Structures are given as C-alpha cells and as structure tokens.
Amino acid sequence: MTIRVAPVLALGLLVGAGLSPLAGQDSPFGINGLGTPGRFESARARATGGAFAAFDALSALTDASASGLGRLTASATGTTSYLSDDLGAVSGSRRSTRFPLFQIGGPAWSHVVLVAGVSTYLDRSYHVVVHDTVALGGSQQAVTDNLSGDGGVSDIRFAAARRFGHVVIGAGLHLLSGSSRFQFTRNFSDTSTYGDVTQAGEVAYRGMGFSGSAIVAAAPHLELAGFWRSDTRLSSEEDGKIVARHDLPTTLGGAIRWQPAPEATFGASLTHRGWASAADSNAYNTTTWSVGAEFGRRLPLRLGARGGELPFGPGGQAPRETAFAVGTGRVFAGGRGLIDVTVERLRRTGAGLTETGWTALFGVAVRP
Amino acid sequence: MSRSGLQRGLVVLAGLGVAALACFEEPTSPAQCPAFCPGGGLASVESLLPTAIQRDSSFRGYVQAHQSLMLLASNLPGVDSRPIWVSNAIQTRFRIDSGSDTTTGPIVVDSMKLTLWVQRRDTAAVHNLRLAFYQLPVGIDSATTLADLAPAFAGTPLRVVNVDSLAALPGRRDSITGDTVLAVDSIRRNSVLLRLKFAASQAGYSEADSGKLALGVIATGDSPPSVGLGSSDAGFPATAWWFIHVDSAGKLIRPDSLPLKATDSLGAPPTFDSFVFDAPAVTLDSDLTVGSVPSIRSLLHVDLPRGLRDSTQIIRATLQLVPAGALVTTTDSVFLQVKRLQADFGAKSPVVLDTFVASSRPFRGAPSDTVRIEMTTIFRGWQADTTAVTAFYLTLLALSRVDSVHASGTEASTLAALRFYSSRSPAFRPSIRLTYVPRVKFGAP
Numbered sequence: 026m027t028i029r030v031a032p033v034l035a036l037g038l039l040v041g042a043g044l045s046p047l048a049g050q051d052s053p054f055g056i057n058g059l060g061t062p063g064r065f066e067s068a069r070a071r072a073t074g075g076a077f078a079a080f081d082a083l084s085a086l087t088d089a090s091a092s093g094l095g096r097l098t099a100s101a102t103g104t105t106s107y108l109s110d111d112l113g114a115v116s117g118s119r120r121s122t123r124f125p126l127f128q129i130g131g132p133a134w135s136h137v138v139l140v141a142g143v144s145t146y147l148d149r150s151y152h153v154v155v156h157d158t159v160a161l162g163g164s165q166q167a168v169t170d171n172l173s174g175d176g177g178v179s180d181i182r183f184a185a186a187r188r189f190g191h192v193v194i195g196a197g198l199h200l201l202s203g204s205s206r207f208q209f210t211r212n213f214s215d216t217s218t219y220g221d222v223t224q225a226g227e228v229a230y231r232g233m234g235f236s237g238s239a240i241v242a243a244a245p246h247l248e249l250a251g252f253w254r255s256d257t258r259l260s261s262e263e264d265g266k267i268v269a270r271h272d273l274p275t276t277l278g279g280a281i282r283w284q285p286a287p288e289a290t291f292g293a294s295l296t297h298r299g300w301a302s303a304a305d306s307n308a309y310n311t312t313t314w315s316v317g318a319e320f321g322r323r324l325p326l327r328l329g330a331r332g333g334e335l336p337f338g339p340g341g342q343a344p345r346e347t348a349f350a351v352g353t354g355r356v357f358a359g360g361r362g363l364i365d366v367t368v369e370r371l372r373r374t375g376a377g378l379t380e381t382g383w384t385a386l387f388g389v390a391v392r393p
Numbered sequence: 394m395s396r397s398g399l400q401r402g403l404v405v406l407a408g409l410g411v412a413a414l415a416c417f418e419e420p421t422s423p424a425q426c427p428a429f430c431p432g433g434g435l436a437s438v439e440s441l442l443p444t445a446i447q448r449d450s451s452f453r454g455y456v457q458a459h460q461s462l463m464l465l466a467s468n469l470p471g472v473d474s475r476p477i478w479v480s481n482a483i484q485t486r487f488r489i490d491s492g493s494d495t496t497t498g499p500i501v502v503d504s505m506k507l508t509l510w511v512q513r514r515d516t517a518a519v520h521n522l523r524l525a526f527y528q529l530p531v532g533i534d535s536a537t538t539l540a541d542l543a544p545a546f547a548g549t550p551l552r553v554v555n556v557d558s559l560a561a562l563p564g565r566r567d568s569i570t571g572d573t574v575l576a577v578d579s580i581r582r583n584s585v586l587l588r589l590k591f592a593a594s595q596a597g598y599s600e601a602d603s604g605k606l607a608l609g610v611i612a613t614g615d616s617p618p619s620v621g622l623g624s625s626d627a628g629f630p631a632t633a634w635w636f637i638h639v640d641s642a643g644k645l646i647r648p649d650s651l652p653l654k655a656t657d658s659l660g661a662p663p664t665f666d667s668f669v670f671d672a673p674a675v676t677l678d679s680d681l682t683v684g685s686v687p688s689i690r691s692l693l694h695v696d697l698p699r700g701l702r703d704s705t706q707i708i709r710a711t712l713q714l715v716p717a718g719a720l721v722t723t724t725d726s727v728f729l730q731v732k733r734l735q736a737d738f739g740a741k742s743p744v745v746l747d748t749f750v751a752s753s754r755p756f757r758g759a760p761s762d763t764v765r766i767e768m769t770t771i772f773r774g775w776q777a778d779t780t781a782v783t784a785f786y787l788t789l790l791a792l793s794r795v796d797s798v799h800a801s802g803t804e805a806s807t808l809a810a811l812r813f814y815s816s817r818s819p820a821f822r823p824s825i826r827l828t829y830v831p832r833v834k835f836g837a838p
Binding site for chain 1 (some may be wrong): 426427428429431432434435437439706707708709767769828830832834
C-alpha cells in the first residue's frame, strides 16, 4: 500500500511546485534587505528545531550528512505558512505555500555518496500596499502604491561525502541562481490629473559558493558535526546588465547529537552567518541556535526549538526569531518511502513589528 | 474501512491538499515605509522644461467661413456676423395630363416653411433673441462680403421671429404665425429646431431664379447676441419647404391630384451656406495667434529630452501658455485644444484623427492668467511611440454646449482671436511642466 502512497504525495508536491515559485517563507523583515534566508532543513530536521539538520541526510545544511544515504533517494519538502503581522496599529495576514527543498542522491563508488539538489537561498517575494500622500503641483495628492516581488535565489548544490572510519568528510559546490519579477504600481486618487504608474522588471541573480563539513563519531552514541560555507557575491542583473552586487556571508556552525537509548535522541546546534557585509546598515551578522529531540522509532515524536537573529531589518538592531516545532514521520514499504510531517509555531520581532504564524511542513522521500 | 485503508486515504488526501494549497498565496504585509518597504521605490519628480517648446509659429486659413460647422450670427460691439445661404432650385412647372399632352402648368407658392437649427445660444445672457430674415441676391458665394450685402440687409426683412417667445409658448407653437419649435435637443443644451412659416408674400419665390432663395439673418436681442445656426457641413442645413399648387389654365390643382402624382411640398436644402462678418483685422506676428475666421492655428514643436522620454513614466504633462492679449473678443465660450500631428509638413501638417486631444478649461473673452493644458495622454503616447512627431497644433474652438464629459467644440465657429507669447519671448515663452516617475532600480534592496 505504502509504495503507492508515496508516489501520490510526490506527484502532489511536484504538481504544486510547477504552480508556485521555488522559494522559502517570506517575511517583512527581508523586504528592505536581500530577502529572507531559506532554511536547508528537511521536514524531519525542522521538527527538531533544526538541531538534527547537520546529521540529516535529507537536509542540505551539511554535505557530510549525505553519507547517510544508503541507497538512491529522492526527497522533497513542502511548507504552508499562515502568518500574521502586527506593526503598530496595523495588522495583516499572509498565507503562502513553498517547496524549499528538493534533493536526490545516493552511493556512487568507493563509499562516496553524491547529492544534487535545489533549495531556497533567499526568498524575495512580497506584496506591500501603501496609502500615502505626495506633494505634487503645490498640493498633497493621495496615492496608493502596490509594490510586489515574486521570486528569489535558489541554491543548486552538488555535494559529495565519504566516510573514513569514525569520520565523515563532505564538500559541496553551490551555484546560486534565480530571478524575481517585480511590479510597482501607483494609483492616484485624482485620476483626471495624474496618470497611473506601472513599472515592472525582472532581475536575475547569480552567485557561487563552497562548503565543507565533517561529522565525527566521538563516542558510541555521540556525534559531533562542524560545517563551513563561503558564498561569493550575489550579482543582480536586469536586462542583461549588472545593477547590483552584494557580498554573501560565510557560515560557520557546529552540532551535537547524542543517542543515550535506541529510542531517544537529543541534539543541538549553533550557527553563525556573516550577513553584515551583504547590505547597508540594516544587515547584521546572525547567530542561531537550536535544540531538539526524537523519541520512538516506528512513529517517532520529534520536538524542537530554535532561536536567534534575522539578517535584515530596520532600526539598527537585528530582529529576533523564536520557533517551536513538533512532528512525526513514517517509513513505508520496508524503508522505500518516508513521509514526515511537522508543525512549527514561529515568532519574529524587531523594529516594532511582530510576526507570528504557523507553518506546516510535509516531507517525502522515495528510495526506489 | 480497514486501518490501512484509512491511513492510505488520509495520506492521499494530505497530498492533494498540499497540491491545492500550492495554487495560491496571499503575501500582503502591512506597510510602513521606508522601514518595511522595498528600497528604490516609486518616486515622483516635478520638472519645468522652459525650453521644451521650440519652432513655434502661427498660420492662417485652415477652416473658412463656408466650411464652418456653425453659421455665426453675432451682433456685438465691433463684431457683426450674419449667416447667409442659397437654397437649391426647385421644379417650377408640372405636367397637367398623363397622356400625349405634354402641357405643363406653373407652380403657385402658397407658403414656404423654413426649418432651421439654432445650435448655440446663451439663454441666460440674451433674452428675446430675434432672428430677422432678409432676402439676398442668389448669386452669393464664398467671396461675398458683408459690405457686398449691405444694400440687401438695409431693406425690410421678410420675417422677424422671437425665438425665446416661441419656445415659451404652450406646445412651442404659434397658431397665428404658424411657427413651431419642432425639437429641443436633449444633448446640445439650448439647441432648438425651428420651423418658420413664410406666407406667399414673404417667401421670396422667383420663377426666374428657378425657386432659388437666398436668405440672410441678423440676430438681435435685449443684449448683444452671439448665436450659431446649423450648417450643411455639420449636417444641420437650413432647408426651405415650398408648399405649392399647380396652375392649370387658371385653375389651381393640388399636386397630389395630378395624374402624375406629386407631393404638395418641395424641399430645397442649401447649395451654399456661410456667414459674412465685420470684425477687427487679425494679423500674424512673432507671437502665437489662434482663433478668428478663417481659422488661425499655432504649430508648436516639443523637444522632449531623451532621458525623460525613454527612462521615465510621465504621469502629468502640462502646457503653460502666457497670454499676450486678445485681438478680438466675443461673448462666446471658447477653449484651446491641442491636436497631435501625423506628420510634420509645417503649416500643412495633417493631424492624427483620434480622440487623444488635450484641452484647456473653457473661458470667455481674454484669459488674464497663464493658460494650462493637461497633455499627459499625448506625452504618454509619445513615450510609447518614439517615432511619432512630437509637435501639435494649438487651436481655439468655440465650445459646443454638449452634455459630455469632455469639452467639444468647432473651429472657425467664433470670431475671437487670442495671442500667446512664443518662444521668441524668453521671459514668457511657452513651457512644459512635467511630473514623472523615474525608472525603478529593482536590483537594489
């Protein structure tokens, strides 16, 4: 039965991917910056707050974790978010569905595991409606601006991992690519005097990055992971001309996973990203943490929490983010199909804006 | 249902649900700019282009009096205008018998009814509008002047009609004179169609002229009037309807009782209509002149900087003209209109025949302040079509009192003539005030 269900889910996710841009969860904090950074975590790793992501073969946070792919595996993750924002007395709500992670990989030769995948690097989707007045012709004119962007930057990853005894080494090449379609419109209340304005454009993004990571089995039930990633510069091109260049961060992080009993696993991670050089004074270096646990094997219970800073936001201080997650998963057909479900409660604060919401994540993996 | 079946159903349902949710999104966020708005947003810039108008000149002779869509009847201080027209010839003899007898009998005119549109009149300013009809020589044409017709207008009028009194009668009909207001146009305010009865002695029928009748009109009122009568060029000709009998050896026979049936009235629309006038002479000089009859237009070329044309979105473009005085003033409501050119051949440039025109606000007399004409649509058209000629005619039109959103008017339907400073007067030259939005740099955060 399960061998039939998994393709149905995969088909559902892939059909959806054709209708919606491959992008991550958006946030108002990223509008005035480069965007909202994506999370390279599968649904199962997200259920632990991301604490297990460094060791999770279905996640794209570290390359070394790919060694856990015992056979050819294709996986995808979908998210549906219901978010609400409160900015002073103004509130708004958003709903979006994204497919932030696709990946396929498996053993190649000599214990080397290869992985290729696409994940969200930066999401630049937003829609802002502004009611304002502008001084024109010696008087104040009421205007309504509709500012929208749709798209983002994707991370196309090619990675390899190999186990050397108690140590797993991984390395990856990252090609950053993508585009955003922007449309800004301005409607004047006085339509008899002023014409409406519509400006549209498409910006293509290009960049590159390298990553390396290692997982060490420090003790029979204790693993340590360290990872590093350096991305070059993000070039933004419009009509074939480079219109902007932004430095991209260097990432450093570490994680620990401890399994004191067969049905109990605990983990934690700490990550630092150097986003401050990416943009102007509204960009900040970020440090994020996560802790999580998994109990049970057949239908495990996963719990996690994460927190830290966001890289972009006004006010001279990095916005903060906190999230709690719970989830479970199921293996079907003798390990040939995996389904993971996670629900996350999110809260972001900064510069007077509070963003809260629920995110449902669905992960599916197929091992033919 | 078995447990595995239930699980399968739930999983399939979840998969389809995810696929359906992927079809929409509502990413609207609350806005507080610039903190939570994209950088490099829309900015409106106002700029005065003082030298954008170049190579501006005035030319005369576009619409002649006999081509006008309205026949001017003015009786203002210094301005005297009188409509004139000649009606078509009519059949003056009819066959009496249908057999081999080809004897014809002459027509005998019982009366003549004249249908006539009064298309423009100011009912608020002018009361007791009277139209006096004079018989003119049938040889009038476009070269005829008011001075040529002075003797004819010095005589006794065939009839005088008080239009306001007639329109105020119950049923809008005068049972004594036989005059009637046939229609009141619901679109053209104060526009009325008159049917005026001329008795046989007033009809001015002449068999020698084959029934051609030339008429002229003098308009008077309690205050000096300036009205417009319908013209054949506009599709509203003044038409004479001859009501006749046929003389058969002294016996008057109704035409419809003849063996060869004929109608009892013969319609005679004008073969020529125009108006003659006496007004101050309008000469062209270094300023820009508009109006008068034959109509005078000004041709203005616009030098729109490429940077503005290609890299901005124009949201408002205003032509500013500084008045340099009025050569002829009337009580007519007038406005200035801008019409694009299809090609630039100087004074003989053809205009683009579409609805993309720009107009000033209507006014009377001479404007005392800068005249502004909103040309946004035209400038946007020039941005969309960079091969288009960036030049236009400036014309003075008499306002048609039509209930319409946009001002409409006709050229050479007013004797008013205005002057505006040209580019040869640096301090007061025409200018363009432009409001635009520069191209947004989307790549910048």
